[in-house]
Amino acid sequence: MSRTVLLVGTRKGLFMLESDADRQNWSMRGAYCEGWPVYHAVYDQDSGAIYAAAASEWHGSSIWRSPDLGETWTQSSEGLAYEDGRRMSKVSSLSAAHGRVLVGVEAPGIFESRDDGATWSAYSMLEGQPGSEGWDDPSNQPPGHLGISAITSDEKDPKHVWAIVQGLSLFETTDDGKSWTPRNRGLRADWPREHEEVGFCVHKFVRSRADEQRMYQQNHVGMHRSDDAGATWTEITEGLPTEFGFAAAAHPHDRDTFHVIPLDPGHGRTMPDGQAAVWRTKDAGSSWERLANGLPQENAYLGVLRHGMSGDTYDTPGYYFGTSTGQVFASADDGESWSEIASYLPAISSVEVAIVD
Amino acid sequence: MADVHLPTTLMPLFAGLPRRLDLEAATVDDAIGRLDAKWPGLRDRLCDPSGGHIRMHIHVYVDRERAGLDTPLEPRSRVDVIAAISGG
Numbered sequence: 080m081s082r083t084v085l086l087v088g089t090r091k092g093l094f095m096l097e098s099d100a101d102r103q104n105w106s107m108r109g110a111y112c113e114g115w116p117v118y119h120a121v122y123d124q125d126s127g128a129i130y131a132a133a134a135s136e137w138h139g140s141s142i143w144r145s146p147d148l149g150e151t152w153t154q155s156s157e158g159l160a161y162e163d164g165r166r167m168s169k170v171s172s173l174s175a176a177h178g179r180v181l182v183g184v185e186a187p188g189i190f191e192s193r194d195d196g197a198t199w200s201a202y203s204m205l206e207g208q209p210g211s212e213g214w215d216d217p218s219n220q221p222p223g224h225l226g227i228s229a230i231t232s233d234e235k236d237p238k239h240v241w242a243i244v245q246g247l248s249l250f251e252t253t254d255d256g257k258s259w260t261p262r263n264r265g266l267r268a269d270w271p272r273e274h275e276e277v278g279f280c281v282h283k284f285v286r287s288r289a290d291e292q293r294m295y296q297q298n299h300v301g302m303h304r305s306d307d308a309g310a311t312w313t314e315i316t317e318g319l320p321t322e323f324g325f326a327a328a329a330h331p332h333d334r335d336t337f338h339v340i341p342l343d344p345g346h347g348r349t350m351p352d353g354q355a356a357v358w359r360t361k362d363a364g365s366s367w368e369r370l371a372n373g374l375p376q377e378n379a380y381l382g383v384l385r386h387g388m389s390g391d392t393y394d395t396p397g398y399y400f401g402t403s404t405g406q407v408f409a410s411a412d413d414g415e416s417w418s419e420i421a422s423y424l425p426a427i428s429s430v431e432v433a434i435v436d
Numbered sequence: 437m438a439d440v441h442l443p444t445t446l447m448p449l450f451a452g453l454p455r456r457l458d459l460e461a462a463t464v465d466d467a468i469g470r471l472d473a474k475w476p477g478l479r480d481r482l483c484d485p486s487g488g489h490i491r492m493h494i495h496v497y498v499d500r501e502r503a504g505l506d507t508p509l510e511p512r513s514r515v516d517v518i519a520a521i522s523g524g
Contacts, residue, residue, distance in 0.1 A: 113448050137445060137493045137519045138481040154449060155477055160485035167486060 081434050083391060084148065085409075086129060087401055087421070088117035088429035093131045095149050096420060100434075102397050102411035105420040111152060112143045116169075118225070119386050122433035123175035130180055130196060134169035142170060142182060144196040148435070158199035159190055165215060171225035172386070177237035183227025186215050187244050189256065203256030209274035210247045219246065228385060229284060241284060241309075248277040249284055249296070251309060265312035267300050283327045283385045288392070290334035293363075297327045297339055297385075304364050315364025320351045326388035330413075331396050335363040338370075338390070338398055338414055340383045349380040357398070359414055373417035374408060381406070386429035393434070401427030438509045440467060443494075443519040450475040459515075464496055465505035467515060482517065493520040 085096040085105075092110030115133035122129055131143040133154075141156040161167060165186050172183035180192045181202060191202040205211060213219055214226075225245045233239035238255040241262075250259040261276040272278030280299030287293035294305040300323070301316040316322045323344030330336035338359050342348045350356060355374035358367050375381075382403035391397045397411045405424035410417045437458040447453055453475050461467035472479035479485075482494050489505060490496055496503045497516040509515065 113445070135445075137443075137491065138449075139484070139491060141480070156480045156485070157477060160480075162486075164486050166484075 081436055083397070084122065084433045084435055085389075085399055085407065086120040086122060086131075086429070086431045086433065087407060087424065087427055088120045088131065088133075088386070089401075089405070089425040089427050090116050091425035093117045093120050093129075093133075093143070094421070094424055096407060100393065102391075102393075102409065105409070107421060108149060111145070111149055112154075115141075115143075117143075117428060118169060118171050119173045119429045119431075121173045121175050121431050122435075123180070124433070125176070125178060126195065127435070128175075128195065130173050130175055132170035132173050132182055140167055140170040140184070142173075142180070142192070142196050142199070146195075153196075155197055156199070157197070159184075161186075161188065162201075169225070172227055172229050174230040174232045174240070176232040176234065179237070181230050181232065181240065183225075183230050183242060185220070185224055185226025185245075187211075187226040189227055189230065189242060203252070203259070205242070205244065205250060205259055208244075208248075208250065208259055208277070209261065210244070210277040213273075214244060214247060228282075231284060231286065241286075243281050243284055246280050248279055249281045249309065262309040263312070264310065265305075265314075266296075266298060266303060267314060269300050282325045285327050285329045285337070287329045287334040287337075288331045293329075293334040295327060295329060295337050295339075295364075297324045299323065299344075302339060302364060313364075315360070318360075318367035319358055320369075323348070324383075325385040326383040326400055328388050328390040328398055331390060331392040332394075333361070336361045337364070338388070340388060340400060342382060347380070347382075349382045353378045353380050355379045355381050355408075357400070357410075357414055357417070370410075370414045370417070372415060373410075373419075380404075384428055386431070387427055389430050389432045391432045391434060397432070399430050399432055401430040403427065437511065438467060438513045438515050440471075440515045440517070442517050445519050446478070446481060449481060450478055453478070461509050463505065463509060464490075464498065464503050464507045464515065467509065468505070494518070495520050 087094040092114040094109030115135040120131040129145045134140040141154040143154040188204045189202040228245040229243040231241040266279045283297040303312040321341040356371040388400040407421035495518045
């Protein structure tokens, strides 16, 4: 029977929650990575290894690797540095595919490893992209700035990669990082922008597994959908309680079904009115429904960050999200009902799910 | 031989790394280099790889005086590498 494994990156190390295909009973183990803040952890389906991007205030950034679901760990940052003296404050985002691991860092840049995380080299710094002249400016780097906040590798084409530069743009490369194209047309921005093609605050980018042309994104100002692989975007915020949020997950088998967690847009950035809810569309954003069965409905000021939600690929898909106050909630019935499967973890940065045969 | 004391936060990262050890080294940088040769990657945990200096929250003392990478070591120097007390 398949094992369902959640990788939960927290402010104080990586934790793992494990169940079977039924996803009813969960066991937890950790903390791994010696309590370093883990910004993102992923499972490499090809090699079966776990990679965790962690950055210690004392010992710097490193990528941790476990080849055996957490039994043993190594870490390396060999080559993970800017040669021109730019400061690397953290490693923010990971993508493992095609025998390669990509890591997004702050200040913005992407490094790669082709030897199972033993050594790293520059993949792309996105040089010359509009807006790049200002993204090392400290005034553009608020506390917690992630730099490259997300990387998505195409499942079929190893040269095709998407990356988000936090607060600026979604970029696409089809030539393995040699050139990039901003993919923001149709997005809304409620602030002045210096460049026509960039200046958009893309929080979360999700591709549908059921249709490569279908994409969703949670933006700083609104939800958006693309039907042409990111060439153009259409806003689909209407019907949601707020336009702001970070976390999102697409249905693995239905291109029109998509989940998002709206948050209050001020500095609090918690679920509206202290009532926890996931919102779902089944019609590509024409309408939204509130899913709250099993979620706390009083005094629940929960925040969920951009890597904090994930979905599995079972026939009846499950969804998972982790909060900034250390709870993990799970649904094994396509979001219809939820249960709290961890209650007292450190602040959660990321939740990724793996199905291990 | 310098008497080198390392922070406990390093022990889990490098198999067999002791809390204290004797090292023949001319400077702090030399001592860290010798540690890195035996435990590859250790330099990156103590020094900023892009700046060539000791990390902000790592403090090194030689004979109880705050030191930098170029601080010389005497044959009987005591070297304390401290993970600064900060955070929560």
